[in-house]
Every structure is written in C-alpha cells, then in structure tokens.
Amino acid sequence: FADRDGVIWLDGELVPWRDAKVHVLTHTLHYGMGVFEGVRAYHTESHDTAIFRLQAHTDRLFRSAHIMNMKMPWDKDTINEAHRLVVRENSLKEAYLRPMVFYGAEGMGLRADNLNVHAIVAAWEWPSYMSPEAKEIGIKVRTSSYTRHHVNISMCKAKANGHYINSMLALQEALSCGCEEALLLDNEGYVAEGSGENFFLVYNGVIYTPELTSCLDGITRATVIQLAEEFGYTIKEKRITRDEVYVADEAFFTGTAAEVLPIRELDGRVIGEGKRGPVTTQLQTAYFDSVKGRGSKHPEWLAPVSE
Ligand code: PMP
Structure with a gap:
C-alpha cells in the first residue's frame, strides 16, 4: 500500500506517496495516542466529485484532538482544503480519505513533553467495504x-x-x-x-x-x-x-x-x-x-x- 504513485498531504505539503514516511520511534506508533477520521468522496450528479459531510468530519477530528489534549497546529479550513487537494491531485473520482493527527518522534516515553503534532490527509479508491451483494x-x-x-x-x-x-x-x-x-x-x-x-x-x-x-x-x-x-x-x-x-x-x-x-x-x-x-x-x-x-x-x- 505504501509503494504506489500519488501524493499525500503531510504537514502542509503534498509529498510523493512513497516518501510520506515517519520514524520507527514515532510516539503514536508506540502508545496509540492519535486521532483520525474516515471520510468519503463520491462522484455526484450536481458536482463532479464532492466530499460527503466534510465539515462534520473535520469538526469531529478537532473535537477528538481536543479530548486527547493534542494541540492542532492547523485550522479547520486548512484541513478541509487538504482533503480537496488530495482528491484532485490524485485524480480520484470517488475516494476514501484518511486524515490522521499524531505525535512525532521528537521524544519517547509517556512523559515526553516535547512532542510535535503532525497531520496527514491521504486519499485512495476503496469502492466497497464488504462484498457488493x-x-x-x-x-x-x-x-x-x-x-x-x-x-x-x-x-x-x-x-x-x-x-x-x-x-x-x-x-x-x-x-x-x-x-x-x-x-x-x-x-x-x-x-x-x-x-x-x-x-x-x-x-x-x-x-x-x-x-x-x-x-x-x-x-x-x-x-x-x-x-x-x-x-x-x-x-x-x-x-x-x-x-x-x-x-x-x-x-x-x-x-x-x-x-x-x-x-x-x-x-x-x-x-x-x-x-x-x-x-x-x-x-x-x-x-x-x-x-x-x-x-x-x-x-x-x-x-x-x-x-
Ligand atoms: N463507530 C465506530 C467505532 C467507528 O469506527 C465508526 C466509523 N468512523 C462509526 C461508528 C461510524 O461513524 P461514521 O458514520 O461517522 O463513519
């Protein structure tokens, strides 16, 4: 899944899919303290491609970060725009989108107090969650x-x-x-x-x-x-x-x-x-x-x- 063409939004920049990497000492990888969303974009009759209830998902992402006491370094408009960008830049007609907010590898241990909050937004084709029937x-x-x-x-x-x-x-x-x-x-x-x-x-x-x-x-x-x-x-x-x-x-x-x-x-x-x-x-x-x-x-x- 990591070895493919495309781009992922990472901390404010579009990064080639294969280069969107983190260090093995990424804090969230060890302790699970991170927040994310699952969002979908559909090919619509009224517009070409539209993200369904994007604002509601972004609002919940920010609420999740607030509950976990993670300080978001981006505003909601930036995150919304990142969603639109990855669908467009990956030329997707329909997409599953995955914004995720996580702590980096700036420190280790439960007491680490120098952690930065990072974010990604990825998008890919994921037509059916279960069998079509x-x-x-x-x-x-x-x-x-x-x-x-x-x-x-x-x-x-x-x-x-x-x-x-x-x-x-x-x-x-x-x-x-x-x-x-x-x-x-x-x-x-x-x-x-x-x-x-x-x-x-x-x-x-x-x-x-x-x-x-x-x-x-x-x-x-x-x-x-x-x-x-x-x-x-x-x-x-x-x-x-x-x-x-x-x-x-x-x-x-x-x-x-x-x-x-x-x-x-x-x-x-x-x-x-x-x-x-x-x-x-x-x-x-x-x-x-x-x-x-x-x-x-x-x-x-x-x-x-x-x-
Ligand atoms: N419950 C859990 C545990 C989930 O992971 C999800 C998917 N996000 C849902 C419910 C359904 O939520 P939503 O309709 O916002 O996708």
Missing part, C-alpha cells in the same frame, strides 16, 4: 466476546487510534467464526455498536438506536436519523438488549465505510425476513441519493473538490 442481502453478525470501551477507560467521543485495538479484536473474532461483522456490547451488556459502525433496529415501525454513551457519534448515524425524521419515522435512542435484536423486524449498521448495511442474522438467529427490510431499503436509498447528490434535498452535505 452485502448491501442487498445483508450480513451475518456475531455478538462479540469483547466489550466496547467504557466511557472512563478511553474517551468514546474521540475517534482515537488506540481505540481500534478493541475493534480489530472483535472483528477478527467475528470473521474467524464465519460472520462478517461483530456487534459489541457495552460494559453493562447493552448493544453499543459494530467494530466500525453504529447500530439501528426497526420494530413495529419505530427505529431504535443505542444512546451515544459508549459508541462513536457517527456522522452516518446523524445523517440517517435526519433522513428518517424527514420521512416521518419515530426514532428512539434507548438501551437495546441482544434479544431485542433477535426479534427485531429489521436491523442495520451505518458508517462512512459501511454506508447503510442491512444485518440479516445475529448469533445464528435470522432477523425479520432474513434480508434487507423495507425501512432499511428506504433509508439506504435516501442515503445513496444524498451522497451522490441525486435530488437536491441536502446540497449542504456536499463539499465539491473542484477549485
């Missing part, structure tokens, strides 16, 4: 044996590098059991989220999602809630048990990478009809219409990359 037929999920972060162990509002040890352990376990994603419970045993997605279920026409206490404040989650409200659905944030998921009419994940992804099975129990349900279909269609700029309901969500 998954969006239609849904995925098989397993409740994880790994508990989601507790609010006072790691700060759940931050999208921090080190948090993803938990996600990877859960995902590896789910994959090794023949499932496609994990469902993590919080430390009290209630449904929290997937390894990289927020969770929703539909029961008797009402949409439920866990409160944000121990899950990430997902931008796709907020988008889907807004779209569902516009359709007139009632959305309730509440504690959800795993057996409520077993008997749900529909369930789905949301995330920038996963988009709106139906869940057809949890722990071997078929959910609803065992395929994408009507509410999921409606919200998934509305989500894809929004990211691709079809119709003009939310042009404010699209940040065109053109100059």
Whole structure:
C-alpha cells in the first residue's frame, strides 16, 4: 500500500506517496495516542466529485484532538482544503480519505513533553467495504466476546487510534467464526455498536438506536436519523438488549465505510425476513441519493473538490 504513485498531504505539503514516511520511534506508533477520521468522496450528479459531510468530519477530528489534549497546529479550513487537494491531485473520482493527527518522534516515553503534532490527509479508491451483494442481502453478525470501551477507560467521543485495538479484536473474532461483522456490547451488556459502525433496529415501525454513551457519534448515524425524521419515522435512542435484536423486524449498521448495511442474522438467529427490510431499503436509498447528490434535498452535505 505504501509503494504506489500519488501524493499525500503531510504537514502542509503534498509529498510523493512513497516518501510520506515517519520514524520507527514515532510516539503514536508506540502508545496509540492519535486521532483520525474516515471520510468519503463520491462522484455526484450536481458536482463532479464532492466530499460527503466534510465539515462534520473535520469538526469531529478537532473535537477528538481536543479530548486527547493534542494541540492542532492547523485550522479547520486548512484541513478541509487538504482533503480537496488530495482528491484532485490524485485524480480520484470517488475516494476514501484518511486524515490522521499524531505525535512525532521528537521524544519517547509517556512523559515526553516535547512532542510535535503532525497531520496527514491521504486519499485512495476503496469502492466497497464488504462484498457488493452485502448491501442487498445483508450480513451475518456475531455478538462479540469483547466489550466496547467504557466511557472512563478511553474517551468514546474521540475517534482515537488506540481505540481500534478493541475493534480489530472483535472483528477478527467475528470473521474467524464465519460472520462478517461483530456487534459489541457495552460494559453493562447493552448493544453499543459494530467494530466500525453504529447500530439501528426497526420494530413495529419505530427505529431504535443505542444512546451515544459508549459508541462513536457517527456522522452516518446523524445523517440517517435526519433522513428518517424527514420521512416521518419515530426514532428512539434507548438501551437495546441482544434479544431485542433477535426479534427485531429489521436491523442495520451505518458508517462512512459501511454506508447503510442491512444485518440479516445475529448469533445464528435470522432477523425479520432474513434480508434487507423495507425501512432499511428506504433509508439506504435516501442515503445513496444524498451522497451522490441525486435530488437536491441536502446540497449542504456536499463539499465539491473542484477549485
Ligand atoms: N463507530 C465506530 C467505532 C467507528 O469506527 C465508526 C466509523 N468512523 C462509526 C461508528 C461510524 O461513524 P461514521 O458514520 O461517522 O463513519
């Protein structure tokens, strides 16, 4: 992945892909204290290529840095512009973007007090997070044996590098059991989220999602809630048990990478009809219409990359 053409924005400059390197004593590599985002750009009907909800992602990146007490040496406009630049300069029509903020190799140890904050924004083509059919037929999920972060162990509002040890352990376990994603419970045993997605279920026409206490404040989650409200659905944030998921009419994940992804099975129990349900279909269609700029309901969500 490191050996390819292209450019990456690194600390204010566009650097050839192969030269965008750090030292092995990079602090964040050792202790995981860093923050990042996952962002997508789509080829839209209204503009050529536009980054979906760029400002919301940049706002969350800065909130994550603030929580981790990392002093950002750039302002939001500079980071936004870096996103547009890497999509344009790499001639990408659609892209996954990865801004990341990390401590450098200026010092070592937990007590290092001379660390500089660095940032990258990279962009590449990453068409589908799962198999293309998954969006239609849904995925098989397993409740994880790994508990989601507790609010006072790691700060759940931050999208921090080190948090993803938990996600990877859960995902590896789910994959090794023949499932496609994990469902993590919080430390009290209630449904929290997937390894990289927020969770929703539909029961008797009402949409439920866990409160944000121990899950990430997902931008796709907020988008889907807004779209569902516009359709007139009632959305309730509440504690959800795993057996409520077993008997749900529909369930789905949301995330920038996963988009709106139906869940057809949890722990071997078929959910609803065992395929994408009507509410999921409606919200998934509305989500894809929004990211691709079809119709003009939310042009404010699209940040065109053109100059
Ligand atoms: N939860 C976790 C743990 C995630 O990593 C992600 C992906 N960023 C999400 C939820 C979904 O967030 P978003 O919709 O902002 O991508």
